[in-house]
Amino acid sequence: MECIVSLEGLAPSQHGQLKYAASFIDETISDIQLDADTIRIQHDSPKGNSGIEERVRKLIERFSQGDFGFKENILFEQHIDTPYEGDIIAELADKKIIKILEPGLFIFREPFSSLMRFFDYSFVTKIAARFEGLTTEEYPAVIHADTLNKTNHFTSFPEHIHFLTHLREDLDTIEAFSQSIRDQGGWQQDSPLDMNATMPKPKFTMNPSTCYHCYEGLKNETLEGEGRIVTAISKCHRFESRNHTDFGRLLDFSMREIIFVGKPDFVKENRLRAIEYLKELAVEWQVDSILEVANDPFFTNDFQVKASFQRNQEMKYELRLTIPHIKKSIACSSVNFHSNTFGNAFNISMGKRPAVTGCVGFGIERWTFAFLAQYGLDESQWPAAIREQYAAWQQLSV
Incomplete structure (x- = not known):
């Protein structure tokens, strides 16, 4: 119908x-x-x-609903006559460089996988490393539901969440489950199994955003000095239904972040520096792009209020790279300011006041897809800076 x-x-x-x-x-x-x-x-x-x-x-x-108005603001715009206009995903799949398991779920092979590592290395060395006092952290791919609740993700983006559970810790339940799978000849998606009877309420979910673990790690702490700067990369997971068929909208993806936690001026000033570094990188790499004010795709009834507030306060900027084949752009990096939302939620203090936070995110797969969508797989067509830096990185990686 x-x-x-x-x-x-x-x-x-x-x-x-x-x-x-x-x-x-x-x-x-x-x-x-x-x-x-x-x-x-x-x-x-x-x-x-x-x-x-x-x-x-x-x-x-x-x-x-309502007439809140969406503030439009472009910080940076760069138009480049890039050499490739083909369907890069189709070409990558045809050459077996990527394997599409289902919409939004990919296996990445060479040279795509090497480019992903190169881009992440570049974001660390060319942007993150320029911040004094930077520290590196490693995060799990799962997050406690209670922690995620503190971020308001359940109420702002409930459609994203991948819940995790397991078989109940009961010998009869485990053996009955195993036998039922044998009886039906293996796992079946439409199995008549009663999941509520065999599995407990989820305690964990897959982590939808890298920076959440940073705030969790600082819970109930009082920070010294002006603040703290952390970088980390982790796998993030967001269920987006049929939107996974859109270019670059993945179910499972890698997100490098630079996270600022501290006094308001400390976070704001470093966020502005990050914006300038991001613009410099776009120019150096000659990517067709635009940096503009944006908002998160809130799924809630108060969408207009939240989205307009974000835009009017310029709390979120996105660097969007053009995809010539579809004549659209996709967000590959974002620069965010959260005010004291997470400082309050996780009781992170700067003296007697809650800390404020901000972050810069780099979608590794999106950057790689978007770059190849503009320049293709033929390295001779790539910008000179990218060719030289990629070759130097390959030597370091040997």
């Missing part, structure tokens, strides 16, 4: 947000297409078109 709903009353700036959120309204949706004035949804829902339309209109009301 196809459900067609008018977008009348919804600002064009919110069409993309509606398309993203519409993927979550029904499990039977197979395709979503956005036109200038309508959204078309292919589905097989038992609720019929009326049930789908009702939910779409609920989202339209959410994203058009």
Whole structure:
């Protein structure tokens, strides 16, 4: 069935947000297409078109509620006539450089895997290392649900969360589960197993953001001096439904972050430095890009309030790299200011006041995809700076 709903009353700036959120309204949706004035949804829902339309209109009301205004601000813009315009994902898959396991889930092989390591090395040495007093931390890929609750992720981005659980610590349950799998000839997605009976309520989730563990590690601490700067890379996980078919929107991805925790001026000044370093790198590497004010894709009823506040306070900037083949751009880095949200949540203090925080994020797979989408696999076509730095890094890695 196809459900067609008018977008009348919804600002064009919110069409993309509606398309993203519409993927979550029904499990039977197979395709979503956005036109200038309508959204078309292919589905097989038992609720019929009326049930789908009702939910779409609920989202339209959410994203058009009030007149808060979205502040537009571009900090940096660089247009480069890049040499490659092909479908880089199709080419990488055809050459077996990547293996697509399912939408958003990839295996990366050479040279893509080497480029990922090179980009991460570059973000550390060319940006992170310029901050005095930088320390490095290593984080797990899972996070305690109680910790994630303190970040407000459950209420702001509930659709992202991958919950983790396990078989109950009960011999009869474990043996019965194992026997049932044998009886049905192996694991089946539509197995009639009663998961509630065999598994406890999740205590952990997959971690959706690198910096959360940094704040968890500083819980109940009082920091000395002006503050602390930490860098870390970790695997992050976000479920985004049919949006995983969008270019670069992965289920499992690597996020390098530089995290600032301390006094307000300390965090703000270092954040501004990070913005300048990011602009310098975009120029040096000659990537077609734009650095602009942005907002997180909040999934909540108060979307307009949160998103407008973020934009108007310039709390989030994104460096977006152009993907010539689809004539769109994707966010590859973000620069964020959280005020004292996490300082309060985790009781991190600077003297008698809560610490404020900020961070710079680099999506490693997105940077690699976007760079190859502009310059292709032929290294002779790459910018000279990238060729030279990549060759030097390869020598170091031998």
